[in-house]
Each structure stands twice: as C-alpha cells, then as structure tokens.
Amino acid sequence: MNAPNPSETAFSIAAVERDTGLAKDTLRVWERRYGFPSPTRDANGERLYPADQVERLRMIRRLLDHGRRPARIVGASVEELSAMLDACLCPEGGTPAGRDDGLLQLVRLHRSVELAAALRQALMKQGLQRFVAETVAPLAAAVGEAWMRGEVDVPEEHLFTEQVQNVLRSAIGAHAASEGRPRVLLTTFPEEEHVLGLLMAEAMLVPEGASCLSLGTRTPLADIRSAAVSGGFDIVGLSFSIAYPARQAIEGLLELRALLPEEIALWAGGAAVRDKQKRLPGIHVVGDLEDTMAALLQWRRTHA
Amino acid sequence: MNAPNPSETAFSIAAVERDTGLAKDTLRVWERRYGFPSPTRDANGERLYPADQVERLRMIRRLLDHGRRPARIVGASVEELSAMLDACLCPEGGTPAGRDDGLLQLVRLHRSVELAAALRQALMKQGLQRFVAETVAPLAAAVGEAWMRGEVDVPEEHLFTEQVQNVLRSAIGAHAASEGRPRVLLTTFPEEEHVLGLLMAEAMLVPEGASCLSLGTRTPLADIRSAAVSGGFDIVGLSFSIAYPARQAIEGLLELRALLPEEIALWAGGAAVRDKQKRLPGIHVVGDLEDTMAALLQWRRTHA
DNA sequence: AACCACGTTTGTCCTGGACAAACCGAACTC
DNA sequence: GAGTTCGGTTTGTCCAGGACAAACGTGGTT
Numbered sequence: 047m048n049a050p051n052p053s054e055t056a057f058s059i060a061a062v063e064r065d066t067g068l069a070k071d072t073l074r075v076w077e078r079r080y081g082f083p084s085p086t087r088d089a090n091g092e093r094l095y096p097a098d099q100v101e102r103l104r105m106i107r108r109l110l111d112h113g114r115r116p117a118r119i120v121g122a123s124v125e126e127l128s129a130m131l132d133a134c135l136c137p138e139g140g141t142p143a144g145r146d147d148g149l150l151q152l153v154r155l156h157r158s159v160e161l162a163a164a165l166r167q168a169l170m171k172q173g174l175q176r177f178v179a180e181t182v183a184p185l186a187a188a189v190g191e192a193w194m195r196g197e198v199d200v201p202e203e204h205l206f207t208e209q210v211q212n213v214l215r216s217a218i219g220a221h222a223a224s225e226g227r228p229r230v231l232l233t234t235f236p237e238e239e240h241v242l243g244l245l246m247a248e249a250m251l252v253p254e255g256a257s258c259l260s261l262g263t264r265t266p267l268a269d270i271r272s273a274a275v276s277g278g279f280d281i282v283g284l285s286f287s288i289a290y291p292a293r294q295a296i297e298g299l300l301e302l303r304a305l306l307p308e309e310i311a312l313w314a315g316g317a318a319v320r321d322k323q324k325r326l327p328g329i330h331v332v333g334d335l336e337d338t339m340a341a342l343l344q345w346r347r348t349h350a
Numbered sequence: 351m352n353a354p355n356p357s358e359t360a361f362s363i364a365a366v367e368r369d370t371g372l373a374k375d376t377l378r379v380w381e382r383r384y385g386f387p388s389p390t391r392d393a394n395g396e397r398l399y400p401a402d403q404v405e406r407l408r409m410i411r412r413l414l415d416h417g418r419r420p421a422r423i424v425g426a427s428v429e430e431l432s433a434m435l436d437a438c439l440c441p442e443g444g445t446p447a448g449r450d451d452g453l454l455q456l457v458r459l460h461r462s463v464e465l466a467a468a469l470r471q472a473l474m475k476q477g478l479q480r481f482v483a484e485t486v487a488p489l490a491a492a493v494g495e496a497w498m499r500g501e502v503d504v505p506e507e508h509l510f511t512e513q514v515q516n517v518l519r520s521a522i523g524a525h526a527a528s529e530g531r532p533r534v535l536l537t538t539f540p541e542e543e544h545v546l547g548l549l550m551a552e553a554m555l556v557p558e559g560a561s562c563l564s565l566g567t568r569t570p571l572a573d574i575r576s577a578a579v580s581g582g583f584d585i586v587g588l589s590f591s592i593a594y595p596a597r598q599a600i601e602g603l604l605e606l607r608a609l610l611p612e613e614i615a616l617w618a619g620g621a622a623v624r625d626k627q628k629r630l631p632g633i634h635v636v637g638d639l640e641d642t643m644a645a646l647l648q649w650r651r652t653h654a
Numbered sequence: 655a656a657c658c659a660c661g662t663t664t665g666t667c668c669t670g671g672a673c674a675a676a677c678c679g680a681a682c683t684c
Numbered sequence: 685g686a687g688t689t690c691g692g693t694t695t696g697t698c699c700a701g702g703a704c705a706a707a708c709g710t711g712g713t714t
Binding site for chain 1: 466
C-alpha cells in the first residue's frame with residue numbers, strides 16, 4: 047500500500063506549479079536565492095520535489111496569500127510555518143463559539159451526497175436569505191480557515207463550491223425573474239475566479255425584489271461598462287476574494303468608476319476591499335452581507 | 351479614439367500567454383524555429399507582440415485544438431490560416447439549414463440581458479429536455495464554430511456559459527430531488543474545465559426520474575471512485591470537450607474503469623471520445639444527447 | 655485492417671544573468 | 685496623528701540557447 051514509489055512521493059516542477067500555484071520561474075529562483083526548495087534530480091537532471099517539500103511550499107503559498115513576504119518564510123521550518131499559519135487565524139482569538147462544523151466535516155470527508163442533501167435541507171428550513179447568512183457564509187469562512195490550516199485542498203474546495211453553487215443557483219432561479227428596482231449587475235474582475243461572493247450577494251438581493259444579472263467571473267472592464275450601460279442597470283456589484291491583491295482591486299475600481307456614468311452606482315465587497323472605503327471615493331464598500339441589505343435600503347430611500 | 355498607443359496595440363509575452371493559451375516557452379521556441387512570431391522589443395529588450403501577430407497566434411491555437419500540427423501552420427499567412435479554419439468547419443458541407451442564429455448574435459454582441467431573457471423564454475416554451483436538445487446544444491455548437499472563426503472570444507464564451515449555466519441549474523433544481531434509479535454521478539477529469547456538457551446531461555436525465563449528482567469539473571480519479579462507491583451510484587458519467595486530447599481521455603477512462611467496481615457503469619460523452627467505442631471496452635460511449643436517453647432506457651431494461 | 659518499429663516533430667526543462675515593479679520604512683508635511 | 689514622498693531592498697518575470705523525452709506520423713509486417 048505504501049510502497050515508496052518515487053512517482054508517488056516526488057513531483058516534477060510542472061506538477062508542483064499546478065499544486066502550489068507557484069510559477070516554475072519562482073520555484074527555480076527561490077532555490078537559487080534561499081536554498082529552498084532543494085529538489086533532487088532525476089536521471090535527466092530534472093527537478094524532483096519530495097512530497098514534504100511540496101507540503102511546505104503549500105504552507106508558504108497560503109502565508110503569501112495573507113500578505114507575508116518570501117524572505118522571512120521561505121527558509122522557515124514546518125513548525126515555524128505552522129505557528130505563523132495559526133497566528134493568521136482568528137487574530138481576535140478563538141473560533142466563533144457554537145459554530146456548526148457538521149457541514150465542514152462533510153466537505154473534508156468528501157461526502158458529496160450528504161453535503162448536497164444537508165445544504166438543500168438547510169435551505170428549506172431557513173429560507174434563502176437566512177441560509178446564505180447563517181449557513182453558507184459561515185461554512186465558506188470555515189472552509190477558508192481549513193484551507194489555511196491545510197486541512198482541505200483543491201478537490202475539497204471544489205466540491206464545496208460546486209454544491210453550494212448548485213443550491214444557490216436553483217434557489218435564485220426559483221424567484222420569478224423580477225422587474226423590480228434596483229437593477230443590479232454582478233461580476234468580478236478578470237483575475238478573480240471566485241464565484242460564491244457573487245452568488246451570495248444575488249441570493250440576498252433577489253428576495254428583496256431587486257433584479258439581478260450575473261455576468262459570472264472574469265469580466266474585462268470594458269465589458270462591464272458596456273453591459274451596465276446598455277442593460278440600463280442602476281448598480282454594478284464587484285466581488286473580491288481574500289487572495290485578490292488589494293492594490294489591484296483599488297486601481298481597477300477607480301478605473302471602472304471613471305468609465306461608468308455617474309448615475310450608475312458602484313458597489314464592492316469582499317475581503318480585499320474591506321476597510322478601504324476612504325481610498326475609494328464614489329464607490330460603496332459593502333463589508334458583509336448585512337451591509338448589502340443596508341446599502342439596498344439606502345439606495346431605495348435615495349431613489350424613491 | 352484610435353490613437354496608436356503602443357500599450358494598446360502591442361502585448362507582453364505574459365499577456366500573449368493569457369490571451370492565446372500558448373506557454374511562454376512555446377512562444378520563444380517557435381520564434382527560434384519557425385521565425386514566427388517575430389515580436390519587436392521594448393527599451394529593455396523584452397518582447398512586444400503586435401496585435402496582428404497575436405490574432406494570428408489565436409488562429410493557430412484554434413487549429414492546434416483541432417489536431418493540426420505546428421510545423422505546417424505556424425509559418426502560414428492569415429489568408430491560409432483562414433482557409434484552414436473554414437475547412438475545419440462543417441466538414442460535411444453547409445451550415446445546418448434553418449438554424450436560429452438569433453441567440454448567437456446576442457452572445458456576439460454581449461447582450462447579456464436579452465440573452466438571459468431569451469434563454470428563459472425558450473426554456474418555458476420548450477420544457478427542459480427539448481430546450482437542451484433544440485436550443486442549448488445547437489447554440490453551444492454555434493458558439494464553438496464562431497470561436498473557431500474568431501468571431502467570439504473569451505468574454506463572449508464566458509457570458510454564454512454563465513447564462514446557460516444559470517438557466518439550466520435553476521431548471522434542474524426545480525425538479526424535486528429524486529430518489530429514482532439509476533443514480534448517476536457526473537463530473538470531468540482534472541484537466542477538463544468545461545461544465546456545460548455535464549449540465550446538459552443532467553438536464554436530460556433528471557426529468558426522466560434519474561437522480562443525478564454533479565461533482566463539478568476537475569475531479570481527481572481517486573475522488574471519483576470514492577464518491578461513486580460511498581454514494582451508492584449506478585453510473586458514473588464523464589464529459590470531454592473537443593479540446594481534450596483523445597489519447598489522454600482514453601487512458602484516463604481505462605484507468606477509472608479499472609478503479610471502479612464492475613457493477614458501476616461508466617459512461618463517457620463529448621467530442622474527444624466520439625467514435626472511440628472500440629478502444630473503450632466496458633465503457634459506454636454516448637455520442638450525443640439522444641444517445642444518452644437511449645442509454646438510460648437500456649440501463650433500465652437491463653436492471654429491471 | 656490492426657499493430658509495431660523508427661525517424662521526426664514539439665513542448666518543456668535547464669542554467670545563470672539581468673532588471674523593473676512592488677514593497678518597506680524613514681523622513682517629511684499638512 | 686494621518687498621510688505623502690523618497691531611497692533602498694526584495695522579488696517575480698524575462699532573456700538566451702542548449703538539451704532531451706514524449707508525442708506523433710509513417711511505412712513495413714502480421
């Protein structure tokens with residue numbers, strides 16, 4: 047069962063790039079500069095990364111996503127990395143008390159059938175908005191933390207995304223296509239692939255009678271503008287995951303703000319833009335889902 | 351409006367990699383070997399690809415996806431490439447007569463609002479199965495052809511996928527989660543990102559009373575096996591887009607067949623596996639959507 | 655018609671050097 | 685105290701040109 051088959055315990059540079067998201071050039075230059083990683087070589091002189099080094103690289107990648115810089119962490123031991131990862135979690139201390147980790151366990155154990163069933167059941171019981179606020183959002187946060195800890199990986203994250211997407215899209219579609227105001231256009235910037243933020247926003251807005259259209263992820267700026275103008279939208283909503291570089295988000299938002307006619311509002315949500323309101327004049331930063339509801343009410347008051 | 355701003359008419363190698371899907375190493379080695387592309391250089395000696403060369407590279411990429419080899423096409427002129435692309439389309443000659451290209455126009459013109467509305471309307475009128483067979487599938491084929499011709503690009507393809515996904519997922523969700531047989535597990539291999547094939551299959555099967563679970567795209571083989579076994583599925587369905595290398599599909603399918611218990615059937619659909627039935631013993635190749643229905647009937651007859 | 659051996663094509667990997675953009679912290683201004 | 689400007693440092697990406705294994709097509713054989 048655990049035969050030390052090299053093809054199972056060591057990885058080519060291309061495989062490591064896929065697994066860690068670190069470019070081949072980056073892996074080579076780290077080796078040159080910091081002495082890590084230090085892959086062995088195969089008969090042909092090509093790098094072979096042992097599994098434990100790949101694991102360390104994954105931890106490093108997670109820390110980079112949280113804003114650390116390479117110099118201090120590429121040389122660190124597994125224990126030090128682990129300590130840093132812990133420090134990143136719950137900076138205010140302590141896991142939210144009483145959170146239901148049952149769903150998280152289903153994700154971790156790949157229990158796809160049970161997960162799908164449990165999500166549908168929660169939706170029925172809570173209704174769409176409470177389902178999003180009380181089940182999906184906490185679960186997404188829990189999966190994100192587990193990701194940081196290395197307890198979930200790409201396939202688990204994928205399973206989670208897919209099942210939540212299924213449930214949310216069906217529920218959103220069940221609301222009769224509304225003609226109500228405001229008309230909201232939802233999407234992300236071209237470098238952002240995460241779709242759940244959009245779906246959660248849509249799921250909060252649609253039951254309130256807003257009419258939403260999602261362009262999906264990765265829409266070029268010019269396309270956002272033309273869709274917003276030609277579709278007669280009142281609001282454009284952008285979503286940013288935690289891994290999106292804050293600087294790039296701000297730059298892109300300001301550019302889009304300049305592109306859009308004044309009467310179309312621009313809303314931005316997600317970890318990358320939280321607390322950046324002062325740097326984003328003319329843009330409404332929505333910190334969380336409740337903020338979204340508040341923003342909606344405010345818009346309606348203003349445009350009565 | 352059309353100021354010859356170099357930053358708008360020339361692209362870095364990284365930008366070309368993103369736009370064409372051709373790796374940086376590949377672009378450099380083609381330049382060395384075939385003399386094309388032949389980018390200019392910026393002040394720092396870095397490659398700058400003019401827009402027309404990027405366009406040619408895109409055409410080349412499309413031909414590669416259809417099985418051509420680089421030696422004959424990398425040196426070709428735009429006219430020759432264009433002729434080859436035409437030859438790839440409708441090898442039997444002639445566009446399907448009377449096809450409704452209205453939806454395709456909406457995709458090409460980025461009319462997201464109208465597209466979403468038209469799709470919903472078609473669904474209402476036709477019902478889920480006919481909608482998939484008569485509207486979605488032809489539209490997907492038309493978008494694929496337009497992609498080959500260069501008339502649609504990433505953003506248009508993305509818009510199309512997103513809107514169809516929305517409509518199909520809500521329609522599928524509207525069917526009460528069925529307990530019926532067979533129980534079908536749907537997914538793709540890790541290198542395959544296209545999700546529409548899965549959704550179309552699910553949309554055909556669910557109204558027949560089958561109970562489907564989609565794991566989404568990019569599921570590792572081992573995860574497919576464990577999900578299929580632990581979920582008590584009767585059938586595992588895999589979908590392959592036209593760009594998926596046939597060789598890799600066959601290899602992966604045989605490996606998965608060996609991994610799965612005998613009593614779980616394995617179905618494969620999509621352009622990459624069409625006409626490969628003889629090379630896939632123990633695997634059911636479904637050529638098109640009607641084949642899927644036939645396969646379902648046959649399964650029920652066998653397992654009565 | 656299916657299969658295998660052989661030469662060719664083709665993408666990926668290598669080294670080691672270079673540089674610009676991103677980033678940090680300190681000094682400075684409002 | 686909050687924000688800005690400015691050097692110095694870090695860091696990712698790019699370059700050249702060589703090498704090789706895997707993928708591919710072809711022609712001969714069963």
